[in-house]
Each structure stands twice: as structure tokens, then as C-alpha cells.
Amino acid sequence: xxxxETVRLMSEKKRNSPLLHIxxxxxxxxxxxxITAAALIKPYDxxxxxxxxxxxxxxxxxxxxxxxxxxxxxxxIIEDYSGKTSSTGEVIRPKFGELFAMLKSEAFDVDVPVYWxxxxxxxxxxxxxxxxxxxxxxxGNAVISAHVDTFFSGLDKLDIGDKITLSTxxxxxxxxxxxxxxxxATNGKYVLPTEDTRLTLYTCKKDILGGSDxxxxxxxxxxxxxxxxxxxxxxx
Amino acid sequence: xxxxxxxxxxxxxxxxxxxxxxxxxxAKAATPDEAAAVARSYGYSxxxxxxxxxxxxQNPELYPPEKIDEYIxxxxxxxxxxxxVVPQQTNVVIPALTTTTAAPAAQQGxxxxxxxxxxxxxxxxxxxxxxxxxxLTRISREKFIALSYEDKLAYLSTFTEAQQQAIxxxxxxxxNRSLLKQLPTDKKVEVIDKISxxxxxxxxxxxxxELSDDNVKIAMKxxxxxxxxxxxxxASVEKTGxxxxxxxxxxxxxxxxxxxxxxxxxxxxxxKEGNGExxx
Numbered sequence: 250x251x252x253x254e255t256v257r258l259m260s261e262k263k264r265n266s267p268l269l270h271i272x273x274x275x276x277x278x279x280x281x282x283x284i285t286a287a288a289l290i291k292p293y294d295x296x297x298x299x300x301x302x303x304x305x306x307x308x309x310x311x312x313x314x315x316x317x318x319x320x321x322x323x324x325x326i327i328e329d330y331s332g333k334t335s336s337t338g339e340v341i342r343p344k345f346g347e348l349f350a351m352l353k354s355e356a357f358d359v360d361v362p363v364y365w366x367x368x369x370x371x372x373x374x375x376x377x378x379x380x381x382x383x384x385x386x387x388x389g390n391a392v393i394s395a396h397v398d399t400f401f402s403g404l405d406k407l408d409i410g411d412k413i414t415l416s417t418x419x420x421x422x423x424x425x426x427x428x429x430x431x432x433x434a435t436n437g438k439y440v441l442p443t444e445d446t447r448l449t450l451y452t453c454k455k456d457i458l459g460g461s462d463x464x465x466x467x468x469x470x471x472x473x474x475x476x477x478x479x480x481x482x483x484x485x
Numbered sequence: 486x487x488x489x490x491x492x493x494x495x496x497x498x499x500x501x502x503x504x505x506x507x508x509x510x511x512a513k514a515a516t517p518d519e520a521a522a523v524a525r526s527y528g529y530s531x532x533x534x535x536x537x538x539x540x541x542x543q544n545p546e547l548y549p550p551e552k553i554d555e556y557i558x559x560x561x562x563x564x565x566x567x568x569x570v571v572p573q574q575t576n577v578v579i580p581a582l583t584t585t586t587a588a589p590a591a592q593q594g595x596x597x598x599x600x601x602x603x604x605x606x607x608x609x610x611x612x613x614x615x616x617x618x619x620x621l622t623r624i625s626r627e628k629f630i631a632l633s634y635e636d637k638l639a640y641l642s643t644f645t646e647a648q649q650q651a652i653x654x655x656x657x658x659x660x661n662r663s664l665l666k667q668l669p670t671d672k673k674v675e676v677i678d679k680i681s682x683x684x685x686x687x688x689x690x691x692x693x694x695e696l697s698d699d700n701v702k703i704a705m706k707x708x709x710x711x712x713x714x715x716x717x718x719x720a721s722v723e724k725t726g727x728x729x730x731x732x733x734x735x736x737x738x739x740x741x742x743x744x745x746x747x748x749x750x751x752x753x754x755x756x757k758e759g760n761g762e763x764x765x
Contacts, residue, residue, distance in 0.1 A: 269750055276746035283739030290732060318704065318712035342543040345712055367715060367723055377723065380539060380714055381532035389535065394723040401725070434722045442535040453726030461726050 298399035338476025356411035357403035424469035514550030528661030634667035
């Protein structure tokens with residue numbers, strides 16, 4: 250009986266130990282911080298994406314650029330053109346860092362700006378088209394990529410037959426998804442120029458650690474070209 | 486994509502300047518298509534050729550035919566840095582090409598056989614005629630591509646200089662591409678320097694943003710320092726994912742530390758009490 254009482258008193262003494270009173274809050278804090286930080290990764294990416302789009306003008310680099318020389322030019326892209334169109338016409342070739350198109354698809358709920366050029370800075374602002382690919386409206390392979398965590402987070406929802414539209418200030422181009430593709434980052438066969446006219450969209454395969462070596466995307470066939478023929482179609 | 490690295494970076498800048506075809510001893514008004522054909526023959530990737538076309542179409546006034554002729558010369562000079570005639574050597578052994586056979590037992594009084602120059606034995610060997618009239622047989626293109634850069638040069642050195650030039654002139658685009666891929670860093674610098682001469686009189690500068698044996702990234706800027714184009718070897722495919730390893734490691738570390746702390750607290754509070762009760 251006495252021994253039992255002694256044991257009870259000893260354990261009660263341990264529970265009241267100052268070390269436990271000090272350590273416990275820090276342990277709980279560490280646990281909560283770890284869980285919260287991991288849970289906020291995806292929402293943070295989404296928030297950053299929406300902030301970039303919402304405050305596009307404010308967050309852009311001023312002409313003259315930063316140390317890398319990148320000059321980001323923000324253009325207002327025509328989205329409600331109602332004039333005459335033609336299936337043939339001249340393209341307006343964009344400069345590096347220039348916003349030259351809007352990519353839309355209801356199939357994966359996307360309406361993102363497309364920049365001409367590549368690099369981490371431009372990928373933060375929207376989708377990027379490789380300068381080694383064909384300008385939309387010309388023959389060849391137009392290759393556009395974007396971050397899987399932001400602008401192309403729904404790219405995996407695309408299926409064969411889905412419609413994608415590229416709106417530029419010289420015309421609107423409609424594509425239909427023809428093929429779903431998957432490839433390694435070291436295998437660039439899908440980003441090479443082609444003789445047929447197509448649109449290739451790709452992004453990283455989702456990976457919990459990020460920075461996956463695998464890419465996935467779609468190859469789309471051009472179904473309609475509508476070049477703007479009337480003055481006033483240029484909103485630059 | 487290592488090959489595309491140097492090919493992409495160099496070709497992107499070089500071809501963006503409208504480098505065209507043919508070796509002109511006299512002035513010849515070359516066209517962008519001719520330039521592209523020569524670039525392809527030197528192993529430059531289609532992506533970089535497309536990049537060059539885009540640059541040309543955007544600023545055609547900067548690339549008149551006469552200028553393209555000059556640029557072609559520079560392109561040929563740059564190719565010389567990639568591969569050129571080397572002094573002929575004898576008794577060269579290239580393990581990747583040598584057929585392994587059991588050496589015959591040396592008989593008394595006879596000296597053992599010395600290493601011999603590897604001779605092409607496959608059916609895909611290619612027969613060429615050199616400028617001096619001599620005929621040579623070289624290994625297949627697939628075998629040449631498979632050799633390391635050093636072995637490629639060693640293989641060339643087994644021929645006379647005239648024969649080496651015949652081989653160099655006969656290299657396929659794929660073989661040239663493999664040479665570009667494998668160029669050591671110092672050679673890449675030489676090629677980039679040569680290409681930079683093309684753009685200097687146009688008010689453009691080429692800067693090397695990243696340079697290693699595995700990757701080359703060059704940027705082309707105008708006289709105001711504004712970025713005109715970027716060509717990154719091996720990076721035709723963009724990095725479209727965020728690297729989460731850092732933040733996840735941090736979160737995981739916190740989580741594990743917290744669990745360890747909880748385990749410690751639980752043991753302190755309840756561990757010996759349980760033993761004490763069991764002993765009663």
C-alpha cells in the first residue's frame with residue numbers, strides 16, 4: 250500500500266516537472282508548425298498565381314529590366330474581336346519576355362497569359378512559349394509550358410477531343426487535343442519543330458517532392474485559324 | 486540532351502544571326518534556308534534552327550544576304566574548333582574499337598606482337614577518297630558516335646591529314662552533334678568566342694550565363710543590355726515544377742522532432758509507473 254502510494258507520488262512529481270511544462274508547448278508548436286507548413290504549400294502556390302495575374306502591371310519589371318536584362322512587356326490581348334477574319338494572314342512576332350497570347354480551355358478551366366520566352370521569371374507570370382518553336386499562326390510546332398502547381402495544374406484533366414484556344418492580337422487559333430503524351434525531361438522529342446502545324450502543351454508530372462523529371466502534356470491539332478483583318482484589332 | 490546543350494546554345498545564337506550555308510571563297514548571296522542546311526549538317530538542333538528562323542523573320546533587315554555570307558565563314562571557323570585535323574599517330578589503341586581475341590602464345594625466339602591500329606571490320610564501314618587520291622575505310626557512323634570525344638580524336642589520328650579532312654567533311658549531322666555534345670568546357674569557350682564575333686558588329690553581345698561540361702546557357706542582349714534571346718543546352722524542356730525538397734524536409738524534421746519529444750514526455754511520465762504497478 251505504502252509502495253503504491255510512493256509510486257503514485259513519484260509519477261505525480263514527474264508530471265509536474267518544470268522540464269515537461271517547458272518542453273511540451275515547444276513540442277506542440279513544432280508539430281503544429283510542421284503540419285501547417287506542409288498543408289499550406291499548395292494554397293500558397295495558388296495564391297501567388299492569382300496575385301501575379303491580378304497585379305500583373307504592378308509586379309512587372311520596368312523597361313530596362315533587371316540585371317539579367319529581361320524586359321517584360323505586358324500587352325492587352327484582344328478577346329472580343331467581332332470584325333472580319335481570314336484563314337490566312339500575317340503574324341506579329343513577339344519579343345522575348347512579351348505577353349503575346351491568352352490560352353483558354355474550358356476543359357481544364359484555364360485562362361492564362363502566354364509569354365514569348367523561357368526561364369523561371371517568366372514561368373512565374375504565366376505560360377511560356379519556347380523561342381525555338383513556331384509562332385502561332387505559322388507552320389510548325391508551337392510549344393507552350395507552365396508550372397504544374399499553378400497555371401497548368403489542371404492539364405491532366407485534358408482528354409482527346411477537348412478544345413483549346415489561343416488568342417493573340419493578330420488572330421485566334423483553335424486546336425483540338427489529339428494525343429496525350431508523357432516523356433522525360435531529358436527527351437526533347439515532343440518539343441522539336443515539326444512539319445505539321447500543332448500545339449504542344451506540357452508541364453511537370455505531379456510529384457510530392459516537386460521538380461519531377463517526368464513531363465506530361467498534350468499534342469493538339471490546329472482546326473481553325475482566324476486572322477484579324479480589320480483595323481482596330483491591334484490593342485498594343 | 487547534353488549534345489543539344491552546346492548545339493542549342495551555340496546554334497541558337499549563331500543561327501539567330503542568320504548564319505547561312507555554303508563556303509564562299511567569293512561573295513555569294515546566301516539565303517536563310519541555305520544557312521539552315523549548313524547548320525543542320527554541323528549538328529545543330531532543329532529547335533535552334535527554328536529559333537534562328539524566328540529571329541530572322543522578326544528582323545530581316547538586320548540579315549541581308551551579304552551579311553549571311555560573312556556569318557557563314559564564322560560558322561565554319563567555329564566548326565573548326567569542334568573538330569579539326571590532328572597530327573597522325575601510329576600504334577594507337579582504342580579499346581572501344583579493338584576486337585578482343587586470345588593472343589597466340591609467343592614462340593621461342595619470336596617477339597610478341599605489338600599493339601596494332603584498330604581496323605574497321607563491320608559491314609557498315611564507309612569508304613572515302615581523300616584529296617590526295619588515297620582511299621580509306623572508316624568505321625560506321627554509329628560506332629563513331631558511340632566513341633568518347635578523346636577516342637574520336639584518337640581514331641582520326643590513325644589516318645593521314647588528307648584522309649582526316651575527308652572524314653571530317655563526310656561527318657553526318659548526327660556525328661557532328663555527338664562531337665558538340667562531348668566538347669570539353671575549354672573547347673566550348675572557344676566556339677562561343679568565335680560565335681560572339683558574329684554578333685559584335687550588330688550591336689549585340691553574347692554572354693555565357695552558365696557553362697559546364699554538362700550544360701551551356703547563353704544569352705543574347707542588345708546594346709541596351711536588354712535580353713533578346715536565351716539558348717540553354719539541354720533545357721529545351723522547361724523546369725515546370727517547384728522543388729519542394731527543402732520545405733518538406735523542414736516540415737518532416739519538425740514533425741519527427743515533435744514525435745520524439747512526445748515519446749520522451751510519455752516515457753518520463755508513465756514509463757516507470759507502469760513497471761512499478763506490474764511488480765506489485
